[in-house]
Amino acid sequence: MANSPVQHAVVLSTSIDLTNEDSDSDGEGYCGYLSELSGGDSDYAWEDEEEDLPGGSNPINLASLTSLAPSINFQVRAPPPLKRQKLDVPACEARVKAKEATVLKQQEAWVAIQKLITSKKDLFESGRNGLQEY
Structure with a gap:
């Protein structure tokens, strides 16, 4: 069978390039996952801390992770008012x-x-x- 679904999946996964070669290697301007960035060197301090801790267990401090990760400003609109509202008089x-x-x-x-x-x-x-x- 030349057209099996598994072969198509392998071809598709190998043909997709997730890195943006026009941008810098540090990942600025990239809106994907940090793990998709090419390069073995970690540019982020929280990745280095993970390797430095003995025993392999890393207590995660979310405040430090959000401050070190690149921030993207997403503008989110307020939700619309509820369609069903309680009236003063039914x-x-x-x-x-x-x-x-x-x-x-x-x-x-x-x-x-x-x-x-x-x-x-x-x-x-x-x-x-x-x-x-x-």
């Missing part, structure tokens, strides 16, 4: 109150119309054209 209650307000306005309008109709008086007088409404 939506169901707000809908019920709005419906009650609408019904109240309609009732007041109905009463006003009824008052207007009852206040009108029809006066009929005789005129040139017969009975006329005044």
Whole structure:
């Protein structure tokens, strides 16, 4: 089998060059992992400390590691506000109150119309054209 997946994986892994040959060998401007940088010499102080300790156990001090590693300023935006927020008045209650307000306005309008109709008086007088409404 000439096209086995294992052979393709080997070809791909050997053909990818992870180093940036245009940049300096100290890794400045490189945004990958520190272990991907070429060169056996360690340019970082925390790599030298690991070799100096006897017994092979190295207590890791995270504060010193972050200060010695090259810093990259990533600008991270604040997360958007939550889509579901707790309201002062629940939506169901707000809908019920709005419906009650609408019904109240309609009732007041109905009463006003009824008052207007009852206040009108029809006066009929005789005129040139017969009975006329005044």
